[in-house]
Amino acid sequence: MTLRFYDSATAAVRDFTPLREGRVSLYYCGATVQGEPHIGHVRSALAFDQLTRWLQTTGYEVTVVRNVTDIDDKILVKAAENGEPWWALAYRFEQAFEDAYDALGILKPTYEPRATGHIPEMHALIARLIERGHAYPALDDSGDVYFDVRSWAKYGSLTHQNIDDMQAAPDADPRGKRDSRDFALWKGYKDGEPETARWESPWGAGRPGWHLECSAMVTKYLGTEFDIHGGGLDLRFPHHENEMAQSQAAGHGFASFWMHNGMVTYEGEKMSKSIGNTINPREMLELARPLVVRYYLGQAHYRSVLDYRPGSLTEAAAAVERIETFAKAALGLLFPGNDFGYIATRPDAFRSAMDDDLNIPAALAVLHETVRAGNTALAAGDADAVQDAFLAVMGMTEALGINPLDAQWRQGSGSAAELGALDVLVAAQLEARARARAEKNWAESDRIRDLLAEAGVEVADSATGSTWSLKR
Known part of the structure; x- marks a missing residue:
């Protein structure tokens, strides 16, 4: 089946063909580290990690760029409030983002550029827009430079809006603009701002506008035409609308597809610190294992709203445990001694679901159906059927980044060899405990469980056996 994705620019699901055979170029907006x-x-x-993994599984070489916005009005404000240098605050929070990504197994991008490292490229893009009649220095001598939205007839085409229905751009004093909707490409330096947050330019000292940063960075690393531009739905306007306008006005083909993931709500309401209905990744990781959190955040269709409720992680944990319990039981049957190698498979129904605009819910339905069939085969002692189910489960979970046998879900750090040795040692204890339980030697069974607990190992019992995980 041909890959098909929803394109926000055309508001339709359409066939995907990369610009270069066998290679896909993907850019998605990363963090503004405030x-x-x-x-x-x-x-x-996570949504674009799933996309990347599926493109790679399908056979494409994928170049991924995820930017870091490390200079921005909000960063300067937060740093001033905290009494620390803006660059120190930005770097500290950049590391917090990296920690969250790493904990959930999100693949490293090919390139992760920072805005502050690409000022010359931004100057070149501004100059090109001025030369082509789509940008102008501010009318109030502030040193600002604006994009002239009226000069670009296609402005509003990404979000399908009429320019006269749009709100004013609140990024600078409107007295310097031809139209209140014109947005800042360059922001002139103002008294009281940090000296370190200014760069010289042909239009005066200052710093780049947010929208300009992304256009300059993506074209540096992926060229003036690339396959997919992604980000959260909240970025469609004004950020992506402005990116698209300034880039195309500069003569660049820019993105062939625009993909946006849906928002996360709390019991049906928008998350808001003011009403106290928020939960962050750190809090989630205190409630559940990283694999469970990844499963939860990635289980819905990427374009849909994901609604968090108390109990959501418990449900996700149960789903993960079903997969994990079967995988370990099948592994023990098929590869005693933990010395194994296999060639994973993926059912046609799973492939069809993933090819159809990353239909994760349908793909997970195939995964869980295969787990049920595998458990039935285990109960019947049908080793061939167990092997077929195991290989399919491995293939599907690897494609989704949720393979419960992957070493990364065992422990936050440590080599594969160390993790493998740990697995052998714990498995031996679980086997001894299983014998004790079979002999109804409950005291010995409890002793082994308590011994493992003291070592930081949690044991979960089920009808098909016991599984273990490290306490966080």
Whole structure:
């Protein structure tokens, strides 16, 4: 089946053909590092991680660019409030984002450029827009430079809006603009701002506008035409609308597809710190294992709203445990001694679901159906059927980044060899405990469980056996 994705620019699901055979170029908006990551940030990164993994599984070489916005009005404000240098605050929160991404197994991008490292490219883009009649220095001698939205007839085409129905751009004093909707490409330096947050330019000292940063960075690393531009739904306007306008007005083909992931709500309401209905990745990781959090955040269709409720992680944990319990039981039957190698498979129904605009819910339905069939085969002692189910489960979970046998879900750090040795040692204890339980030696069974608990190992019992995980 041909890959098909929903394109926001055409408001339709359409066939995907990359610009270069066998290679896909993907850019998605990363963090503006003004504070701790929230669930929306992580869900967006996870959605494009799922996309990347599926493109790679399908056979494409994927170049991924995820930017870091490390200079911005909000960063300057937060840093001033905290009494720390803006660059120190930005770097601290950049590391917090990286920690959250790493905990959830989100693949490293090919390139992760920072805005502050690409000022010359931004100057070149501004100059090109001025030369082509689509940008102008501010009328009030502030040193600002604006994009002239009226000069670009296609402005509003990404979000399908009429320019006269749009709100004013609140990024600078409107007295310097030809139209209140014109947005800042360059922001002139103002008294009281940090000296370190200014760069010289042909239009005066200042710093780049947010929208300009992304256009300059993506074209540096992926060229003036690339396959997919992604980000959260909240970025469609004004950020992506402005990116698209300034880039195309500069003569660039820019993105062939625009893909946006849906928001995360709390019991049907928008998350808001003011009403106290928020939960962040750190809090989630205190409630559940990273694999469970990844499963939860990635289980809905990427374009749909993901609604968090108390109990959501418990449901996700149960789903993960079903997969994990079967995988370990099948592994023990098929590869005693933990010395194994296999070639994973993926059912046609799973492939069809993933090819159809990353239909994760349908793909997970195939996964769980295969787990049920595998458990039936285990109960019947049908080793061939168990093997077929195991190989399919491995293939599907690897494609989704939720393979419960992957070493990354065993422990936050440590080599594969160390993790493998740990697995052998714990497995031996679980086997001894299983014998004790079979002999109804409950005291010995409890002793082994308590011994493992003291070592930081949690044991979960089920009808098909016991599984273990490390306490966080």
